[in-house]
Amino acid sequence: MNLILFTFIVLLGFTSYYFGRKKAYTIQSTKKRLTALPQFYGYYLAIWCAIPAFIIFSLWAIFEPTIVKLLVLNDYSNQGYLDDELNLIYEKTKALSRGQFTGEITPFIEASAEKYLSLRSIAQSSKVVIVLTIIIASVAYAYKRISSNSRTREPVEKFLNAVLFTASLAAILTTIGIVFSLIFQTIDFFKVIPLFDFVFGTHWYPAKAFVRDSSEALDPSMYSDTFGAVPIFAGTFFIAFIAMCVAIPIGLMSGIYLAEYASSKVRQYAKPLIEILAGIPTVVYGFFAALTVGPFLKELGTSMGLEVSAESALAAGGVMGIMIIPFISSLSDDVITSVPQSLRDGSYAMGATKSETIKRVIFPAALPGIVGSILLGVSRAIGETMIVVMASGLAANLTLNPLESTSTITAQIVVILIGDQAFGDPKTQAAFALGMSLFLVTLCLNIVALRVVKKYREKYE
């Protein structure tokens, strides 16, 4: 029903566009000059159709459920029900009207369900009538109003401005919403687990929290030595460090090769090929690390007499580094290419060789962008989940031996949130606390990146 109405309104919008333009053409044919192009007259009418429709739809969506609920529950007033019980009755009514009610059907509820259905259908049909009347009225009003010297261009531009503003507002509000949900859950978590234990504790063992029987009262003391985040922070930075050790040299060198040395033909094929690396899903990297690289390293280590875990930080970090190569190479290639040719000419004209020019002129000029690309790679490494989950294990060991398994923030969030979990449980909230710390780390990285870029930014003029 709503879909048909919606389609109809869209059609109406197109029709009013058509009529608006047509009227403009008619005015034009009388040799009068219009204040705007004919399309603007069309858009103007279409907007007069869209805005009232949008307003009424939103109002309806907000108020209809409340009003219907009030009317249905009106029958139960003066009978001494509590609010919770009334809510329950209303839910039962709705379930019955959908035919999904499984409990015992009482005549009361049956009557309410019927009333509910009839109210809904009244609401629906009145919505259709009201929407259509108002739209047609407003379009007709606007249609009559437009003349050769009416202003149509400005309102249309303003409307577009508002639409674009709303879109960016939606993105910003979502971000703020996510941050706040993180903050509140994190605060709840730290009510049970002291911040000090979380930040400085060296023992991470959230599975211990499973043991608690839900009927038992929450006893914070039993969580001591359970949520110490040091091992997973250390693991996160350690694996990211290994990844960057792989990604920075290879990425940077291939970026420099592509930008400065490669002939246009090589570049034409090599760049897309490297960028394909970025298109491989991280799961694929994950099982590449877990099934190929991990066992290979283990065998290699064994043959050299080293103790290598099949799930090692080295395997995960190394493969993660490979994943990050295209980010660094592609971005630094772009940055280096955008260094003005005049600087290269200046350096060559002084008799500098290619490598001298790159080292002394181009690299310093491109440094802000290169640092930016590296920091972007670091945030990718810190936020990467799948490869770690698959290749480096889930046990949060506090170790700096790349041949042992270790775990990261993201992997622990996965561990915590897989399977059943109860909201309000410290174990679940730990995930939010971890998410929050991850968010803070990446935020700091971004701020540092911006600072660096700003400080070293060179003007080319």
Place this chain on the structure above:
Amino acid sequence: MIKIKAKDVDVFYGKKQALFNISLDIEENQVTALIGPSGCGKSTFLRCLNRMNDVIDICSVKGEILINDFNINDKGCDVVRLREKIGMVFQKPNPFPKTLYENVSYGPTIHGIAQSKQEMDEIVETSLKKAALWEEVKDRLHEPGTGLSGGQQQRLCIARAISVRPEVILMDEPCSALDPIATAQIEELIDELKKEHTIIIVTHSMAQAARVSQNTGFFHLGQLIEHGSTDKIFKNPDNKKTQDYITGRFG
């Protein structure tokens, strides 16, 4: 004395020929101006003299260019040494995004000219003095070169070019991005520099060519139409085209 002798130089961009059979002698310690309408090949010819056309993939140069009787288009020519001897100043000031000091010390560093910090300081100071920039910047040698005004930047580029004591300085429309006052300063400087360097300047301004140069070559559609002393070219050219261009009838 002849410093540079170009013989039958042809330049191609891919299949398109940009210069036809250019033969031109350039006198030592004089200023030679190359004039002509846009796209006539004068900048291309200038870039042949320090092999800057090597940077452009599709560009190929044929013919002989003798500098001190040595053909720079020879396989045996060391481009690094060549460009040490032949400096260049570009149309748009292009200081490196480094400090003033580093801009000037760039050439001496890569050619290993200075043996000590003190020697380098001296080179930087003399170069900036010769470029008539020292007084303005001596207190801020360690600030970025990009912070200077356009005219100062161009003089910084000249200081950079003369820091390695080149025998020849090529200037590709060095004043086209500058205001009249900065232009006058640069022209004065060119006059000063010709005592120690041979200068070849490409310019669009006829007045500039007349003011600064002793010899002039007129290019048109990739050909050298006429060359000779500036006096003769401007007062009594042999060729009708030169006459028309100089009097502003075309171009």
